[in-house]
Structures are given as C-alpha cells and as structure tokens.
Amino acid sequence: MTGRLAGVGLHGLLVAAALVVAAPLVWMLALSFGAGSGVTLAHYRTLFERLHVARALANSAGLALAVTAVSLVLNSLAGYAFAKLEFRGREPLFRVLLAALVIPGQVGMLPLFVGLKQLGLVNTYLGVVVPGLASVFGIFLVRQYARAIPQSLLDAARIDGASEFAIYRTLVLRLCRPVLVTLALFTFLGAWNDFLWPLVVLADQDRYTLPVALAALLGEHAQDTELMMAGAVLTVAPVLLLFLGLQRYYIESVAAGALKE
Numbered sequence: 446m447t448g449r450l451a452g453v454g455l456h457g458l459l460v461a462a463a464l465v466v467a468a469p470l471v472w473m474l475a476l477s478f479g480a481g482s483g484v485t486l487a488h489y490r491t492l493f494e495r496l497h498v499a500r501a502l503a504n505s506a507g508l509a510l511a512v513t514a515v516s517l518v519l520n521s522l523a524g525y526a527f528a529k530l531e532f533r534g535r536e537p538l539f540r541v542l543l544a545a546l547v548i549p550g551q552v553g554m555l556p557l558f559v560g561l562k563q564l565g566l567v568n569t570y571l572g573v574v575v576p577g578l579a580s581v582f583g584i585f586l587v588r589q590y591a592r593a594i595p596q597s598l599l600d601a602a603r604i605d606g607a608s609e610f611a612i613y614r615t616l617v618l619r620l621c622r623p624v625l626v627t628l629a630l631f632t633f634l635g636a637w638n639d640f641l642w643p644l645v646v647l648a649d650q651d652r653y654t655l656p657v658a659l660a661a662l663l664g665e666h667a668q669d670t671e672l673m674m675a676g677a678v679l680t681v682a683p684v685l686l687l688f689l690g691l692q693r694y695y696i697e698s699v700a701a702g703a704l705k706e
Contacts, residue, residue, distance in 0.1 A: 470681070477675040488675035500651060501658035502679060508570060508643075508654060509636040512577040516632050517625055519579040524587025525617050529599060530609070539588075542581050551641075558645060568648045577636050583628050590624040591617065626694035634684050655680055 479485045492498040526532070527539050557576060558567070566572035594617065602612045618625070640656040647653060653661065659676040 473674050473677055473681075476671050477678045479671050488669075488672045489679075491672060492675055492679070496662060498655070498658060498662075498676065498679065501653050501655045504570075504652060505637055505655040506683070508573055509633050511570075512574050512636040513629050513633045515574070515578050516580065516583060517629055520583030520628060521587050521618065521621065521625060522613065523579065523584045525591050525613055525621075527584065527588045528591035529594065529596070529617075542584060545581050546585075554642070554645060561646065567646055568652065569646075570652065572646045573643050573654070576642060577632065577639075580632075583632065586624060586628055587621060590621055594620055623694050626691055630688060630691055633687065637684055638680070 477488055479488065527535060561567055561572045561575065566575065598616070599612060602616055607615075638656060639654070640660065643654045643657050644660070647657065650658070650661070655676075659673070659680065662676065663673060
C-alpha cells in the first residue's frame, strides 16, 4: 500500500512538473492565434506576407541543416580517431581539446570575426556556418561512445581487407547511430537558436536568420504581443517537432550501456 501511494505521489509530481513546463508554451500558442478575441491566423499571415519572415525561416533551416550535416561528418571522424586509432600525440591533443571546453565561446568571437573578415566571409552564409562545423563537445561525445565498440570487431574487419574509411562508413556509423542522432539534435538546436553570431557576422537583412529577424521586428512591433508570440511559435515549433520525432534515439543514446568485448 505504501509503495502504491508513493507511486501515485511520484506520478502526481511528474504531471505537475509537466504542466508547469507546458503552461508557457500553451500560453504562447494561444496568444499567437489571438485566442482572447477569437482564433485567427492573421498574425501568421502578417509575418509571412507583410514582414517577409519566410526568407529568414528558410535561412535558418538551410544554415542549421548545413551545420548539422557537416559537423556530424567531422565530429564522428575525429571522435572515432581519438577513440580507436593509434597515432602520436593522441592523448595530449585530446587533453588540449578538453581544456578548450572551459573557454567561453564569446572569447573567441573577435579573433574569429577578424579571421573571417580577412577571408572575405563576413556577411556571407559561409561565415555563419564555419564556427559550427566541428565542436569539442561533439568530438568528446562520439569518442566516449565509440570507445565501447569491441576492438575485436574492428580487427576482424581489417583482417577481411577493409580500409579504415570503409570501417568507419559501414561499421562505426551504424554502431554509433544513437549518439549521432543525439549530436545531430543538439547541433541543429544550437544552430537554429543561435542569435549572437549571426547578428555579429551578417549585415544584410535578406541574410538574417529567424532569431535575428524576430529581434529586429521586436523593435518595430514591441506592442504587438500576439505578433511576437506568432514569431516565437515559428522558432520553437520546428525544434520541438524534431525532438519528438527523434526522442527514441536520444533516449537510446542516454540509456545505452557499454558494448562488451
């Protein structure tokens, strides 16, 4: 009886926590449709037809997908190399990479901006993409997961004549799928929501990402709460749907135990 009461209490706490988390999202969605004065799509039509948010939405989607795709390749290659390949200076180099995790990203913005300016990449889409092409966190995440791949499995593939790239492409990527999906989710979310770097590197409004475009609209339409909530829904909805669609892989990555030899 005590255990049943404890279970009911725990479920009650979880439901209450879920309601607390969901309440702002529900409120935002209701305001975006003008629920107080009747449901309407007028605010969304204003965003797309008069304020031309569709271009910013496409910019964000394209840049986030590009960053995610390239970073998955680079981070998985580096993570696999640090986990399973023997080369001189591997451990010292990895420790240097880990040390970089404690450095705030804002510290490197000025030298990165100067470097991109010298390369002529300021106010370009490529200039937005470059900082996200690889990350220490991504390399570390893949490396920790790939370390659990049985060495005997890799040795067997080498004995069969497979090259290192073939092993990576046909074996490692398949075994690391849960962590790669998790990394893709984090990378896409970070690139989609990134505000500061696109604001710094982009000057033309036609190249603005969605967060930057909505921030610019806030100065012009600060009193139009429903319009701002409609913009917020456009920002939140894609990543929320993406997470719901990939949550099975995310949970699998978190809960996965180490592979045994």
